[in-house]
Amino acid sequence: MAKPTPTAGVSTRAPASQRSRTAEMLQHAKAMGKTIEVAIDGSPIAVPLGTSILEAAGQLGIRIPTLCYHEDLCLAGVCRVCVVEIEGQRTLQAACSYPISSPINVKTHTSKVRRARRHIIDLLLSSHVGECYTCSRNQSCELRELAAEYGVDFFRFGHVQKPRYEIDASSHAVVRDMNKCVLCRRCIRTCIDLQEVGVLEALYRGNRSKVGTFLDRPLADVVCINCGQCINRCPTGALRANDPTDEVWDAIDDPRKHVLIQTAPSPRAAIGECFGLEPGHAVTFELNTALRRCGFDRVFDTDFSADLTIIEEGVELLLRLKRALVDGDASVALPQFTSCSPGWVKYVEHFYPERLAHLSSAKSPQQMFGALLKTYYAQINELDPRDIVTVALMPCSAKKFECNRPEMCASGHKDIDYGLTTRELAKMIHEAGIDLLKLPKSGFDDPFGTATGSGVIFGATGGVMEAALRTVVELVTGLKIEKLFDHADVIPVRGFEGIRYAELPISQIGPVPELVAHLFDNWDFLKDVTLKVGVAHGTANAKRVMEDIKAGGRFSQCHFIEFMACPGGCLGGGGQPSPTSPAIRAARA
Amino acid sequence: MTFGEIEPGAGLKSALARPPADVLARIDASGLRGRGGAGFPTSLKWELAQKSKGDKKYVICNADEGEPGTFKDRVILGDFADMVFEGMTIAAVAIGARHGIVYLRAEYTYLRGHLEAVLQRRRENNLLGENICGREGFDFDIEVHMGAGSYVCGEETALIESLEGQRGEPRNRPPFPIDTGYLGNPTTVNNVETFAWAVCILAKGADWFKRLGTEKSTGHKLFSVSGDCRRPGVYDLPLGITVAELLAEVGGEDAKAVQVGGAAGQCIPRRDFQRGIAYEDIPTGGSIIVFGPGRDMLRVAKNFLEFFIDESCGQCTPCREGAPRLLEGIEMLHRGDCSMTYLDELCSLGETMQLASKCGLGQTAPSTFLSVVQNFRDEILGRTGGN
Ligand SMILES: Cc1cc2nc3c(=O)[nH]c(=O)nc-3n(C[C@H](O)[C@H](O)[C@H](O)COP(=O)(O)O)c2cc1C
Ligand code: SF4
Ligand code: SF4
Ligand code: SF4
Numbered sequence A: 001m002a003k004p005t006p007t008a009g010v011s012t013r014a015p016a017s018q019r020s021r022t023a024e025m026l027q028h029a030k031a032m033g034k035t036i037e038v039a040i041d042g043s044p045i046a047v048p049l050g051t052s053i054l055e056a057a058g059q060l061g062i063r064i065p066t067l068c069y070h071e072d073l074c075l076a077g078v079c080r081v082c083v084v085e086i087e088g089q090r091t092l093q094a095a096c097s098y099p100i101s102s103p104i105n106v107k108t109h110t111s112k113v114r115r116a117r118r119h120i121i122d123l124l125l126s127s128h129v130g131e132c133y134t135c136s137r138n139q140s141c142e143l144r145e146l147a148a149e150y151g152v153d154f155f156r157f158g159h160v161q162k163p164r165y166e167i168d169a170s171s172h173a174v175v176r177d178m179n180k181c182v183l184c185r186r187c188i189r190t191c192i193d194l195q196e197v198g199v200l201e202a203l204y205r206g207n208r209s210k211v212g213t214f215l216d217r218p219l220a221d222v223v224c225i226n227c228g229q230c231i232n233r234c235p236t237g238a239l240r241a242n243d244p245t246d247e248v249w250d251a252i253d254d255p256r257k258h259v260l261i262q263t264a265p266s267p268r269a270a271i272g273e274c275f276g277l278e279p280g281h282a283v284t285f286e287l288n289t290a291l292r293r294c295g296f297d298r299v300f301d302t303d304f305s306a307d308l309t310i311i312e313e314g315v316e317l318l319l320r321l322k323r324a325l326v327d328g329d330a331s332v333a334l335p336q337f338t339s340c341s342p343g344w345v346k347y348v349e350h351f352y353p354e355r356l357a358h359l360s361s362a363k364s365p366q367q368m369f370g371a372l373l374k375t376y377y378a379q380i381n382e383l384d385p386r387d388i389v390t391v392a393l394m395p396c397s398a399k400k401f402e403c404n405r406p407e408m409c410a411s412g413h414k415d416i417d418y419g420l421t422t423r424e425l426a427k428m429i430h431e432a433g434i435d436l437l438k439l440p441k442s443g444f445d446d447p448f449g450t451a452t453g454s455g456v457i458f459g460a461t462g463g464v465m466e467a468a469l470r471t472v473v474e475l476v477t478g479l480k481i482e483k484l485f486d487h488a489d490v491i492p493v494r495g496f497e498g499i500r501y502a503e504l505p506i507s508q509i510g511p512v513p514e515l516v517a518h519l520f521d522n523w524d525f526l527k528d529v530t531l532k533v534g535v536a537h538g539t540a541n542a543k544r545v546m547e548d549i550k551a552g553g554r555f556s557q558c559h560f561i562e563f564m565a566c567p568g569g570c571l572g573g574g575g576q577p578s579p580t581s582p583a584i585r586a587a588r589a
Numbered sequence B: 001m002t003f004g005e006i007e008p009g010a011g012l013k014s015a016l017a018r019p020p021a022d023v024l025a026r027i028d029a030s031g032l033r034g035r036g037g038a039g040f041p042t043s044l045k046w047e048l049a050q051k052s053k054g055d056k057k058y059v060i061c062n063a064d065e066g067e068p069g070t071f072k073d074r075v076i077l078g079d080f081a082d083m084v085f086e087g088m089t090i091a092a093v094a095i096g097a098r099h100g101i102v103y104l105r106a107e108y109t110y111l112r113g114h115l116e117a118v119l120q121r122r123r124e125n126n127l128l129g130e131n132i133c134g135r136e137g138f139d140f141d142i143e144v145h146m147g148a149g150s151y152v153c154g155e156e157t158a159l160i161e162s163l164e165g166q167r168g169e170p171r172n173r174p175p176f177p178i179d180t181g182y183l184g185n186p187t188t189v190n191n192v193e194t195f196a197w198a199v200c201i202l203a204k205g206a207d208w209f210k211r212l213g214t215e216k217s218t219g220h221k222l223f224s225v226s227g228d229c230r231r232p233g234v235y236d237l238p239l240g241i242t243v244a245e246l247l248a249e250v251g252g253e254d255a256k257a258v259q260v261g262g263a264a265g266q267c268i269p270r271r272d273f274q275r276g277i278a279y280e281d282i283p284t285g286g287s288i289i290v291f292g293p294g295r296d297m298l299r300v301a302k303n304f305l306e307f308f309i310d311e312s313c314g315q316c317t318p319c320r321e322g323a324p325r326l327l328e329g330i331e332m333l334h335r336g337d338c339s340m341t342y343l344d345e346l347c348s349l350g351e352t353m354q355l356a357s358k359c360g361l362g363q364t365a366p367s368t369f370l371s372v373v374q375n376f377r378d379e380i381l382g383r384t385g386g387n
């Protein structure tokens, strides 16, 4: 998904060094439509002016190794692994960040190039503390892959053994081990440019430089929203999620404990990638079997509580509208914001605290499920809530933070005890020796009834919005609606890529259904009202919408806006398998 | 010094008397090349900035003077500040800029008051501000911006990052400052001395400038001479002068080696003293450091490497990780436990740094190491770790 270009009036916090000047020029140059003939390893190709050497080589099927380059991020040109030789130039050039502007003759694997790349990899290894067999990323590490590709069979310039930095495990979501960091700065660009949160930056200089936070504070003490997008883009094991699998195993092994797991749709769509499947193959029902074999006592579908969240949020919206339209209460916080993305919630807390009232008061599906399990479910199954252990499989690292928020225990018990990411659960299944792909399918356990299916689209962006609106419209009109947006007027918002806006006129009203009869006498106040809704995913987009609201723009007139912290919504969550790319995220949908 | 012989204001008067293209042509005819070290033809840089599209253009004077052993810009700014500003104004005429910035090295903060006073006087005399010298529509002003004590911020793109309030790190090039410079606008960055010579050329003509120097390195240049010689200081000498001639001038005839171009430059051994100091032979931004017969060349290389390790911005791998490996190599040589194979490997690593580093700092960081290993092999091998 392309990063939106900053709109006027919204300042990006990205330092220019990490903003992509080259990419800016690229767009500019491509718009001019001029093509240039170049030769790469002797093959001629005509490319639009400004195309990078890396891109041009890719079109010819020539692979140039990269490390700091990432499709989702602006260019850095810092690792220098991608250097190539351009005829007539004294120095080698970084293919990822060299825009073609004249007919050049490029050689991608001359002896100079091979030696330089080899040296660079050797240098990276010389200061990289780590042994692959003890690393969480040993199957997906780009540094290890590069070393293999370049035939590294000894440490030419030594190999540091002693860690220089303390591991920062202060955050419930992200663990940082800077001893394994290769300073590719992808995490910095993710946090500053992609997410526009701005927690991470390069500190100090030379070989003392490291990736750090404001005043080098622990991650738990800074404005990190726990989105985990930095983890997904780190090429090494320097960033990982805070992993509670040992505690989960302990609970499973404890005969007194009744261990319940709920699985969200997005990890079910992606966990197959950890078992060698191409992205885009959901293994929901094989996963149910695997979880039972691992020892979980019950396996539930988060879709169930997603429905609850949607009804809560929908009814809350109707109540807010009533207060605003009928009671004329000007203090009602509209638009209402969704609250199911814990990264987004923390983002609002840090960056727009004056807007907290706009957040829906509904708990997220994960937490609602947990609360139900520790209360109603415990009651009907005659269990002591203290013996119930609730685990949630989520695509998300922020969910780990959410379940540890002190207020998330209204029943006196922690709603959710442990949040597992897709990657961590895959590891548990591997550890149990279970061959996920060969398992028979099995269904979910049925806690209190059946889910409707609207939760299934929860994971895609716009899903919450669509489901909540459908609920609202069904309640108000009494009609069954299959495809909501067939009824809506989806209006493209210019300059807001990755952000949607729609209008939905309510032309007829029905009787107030039983379910909400205690709250509403009639729907008259909604007659001929046009519901205005928005959807934004990725905090960079969220920020644009928030600034638009502040400036009194179109989104300030909205009634309801869905926000998700991760680009691409939960499918691109910070707990999903590595690597990530626009194509992989699209395939998961 | 030549600068003292130039009538104040003559250069600007001459520039304003002709169309901008003529100003460029005159600089071009003089063959003036940048005095900051890289020796890029000044007229070409200005011409590219002039042709680059943009309503806001900037003239930046690089007064970061961070190269070890250079102090000539300090002297120019102290004694000939008017001339530097006049040169910037001429550049503004040539490229069509309205804004000028002097990026002043943090250690030169004491010069700031003086520079501001000179700027103020120029404004009062209509040499800066609006309708300069009565020319309708020619507006140009200069502000002074302080550096924060980083050598790499002398590199022009890092300098611009620093001006923009960012971490001082070199950018990817291309694009170059002449089209995407300060705040994304066309910008020319030139050395203090380059601006001063531009004034001389406009005042006295291209032929006058070309009468000295070599064909490819025309004119004079200021040299900052330090180290083991009897008369250290700033010298105004023609380019093309041989190392031996220069040593005779400064009283360093018995030198064992001369570092030309500062830490980023080359270490010239005695047998090469007949070579000329010029862009086509031994280029320099003006730093000359003389090493007498008693100097330990391994310590010299060590000293420079420590400097680069300290000053590297740390963004790219070859420079950040390479320089410390070379330093370790020096320590091994000192202890006498560096094998010849490893020494060769380190030299090869040095070449990689020259080829693959992102900016001039990393590209030049290994050069002293390489020249010492090449030229003083006998001296550095066979040590046992003593003094
Ligand atoms: C690490 C590094 C440090 C530099 N420091 C300076 C400096 O202090 N002063 C300077 O004029 N140029 C310095 N330069 C050169 C500038 O990048 C640039 O080439 C110069 O300012 C252009 O001016 P000129 O064309 O007039 O020489 C440095 C270059 C590098 C790579
Ligand atoms: S988790 Fe998100 S907010 Fe926190 S450092 Fe990583 S990218 Fe930034
Ligand atoms: S933590 Fe990971 S992503 Fe960040 S700079 Fe280090 S290696 Fe790169
Ligand atoms: S060569 Fe050194 S100073 Fe230059 S960009 Fe690379 S790390 Fe920074």
Ligand code: FES
Residues within 6 Å of the ligand: A065, A066, A067, A068, A069, A076, A077, A078, A079, A080, A081, A082, A083, A094, A095, A096, A097
């Ligand atoms: S991938 Fe090009 S410099 Fe890192």
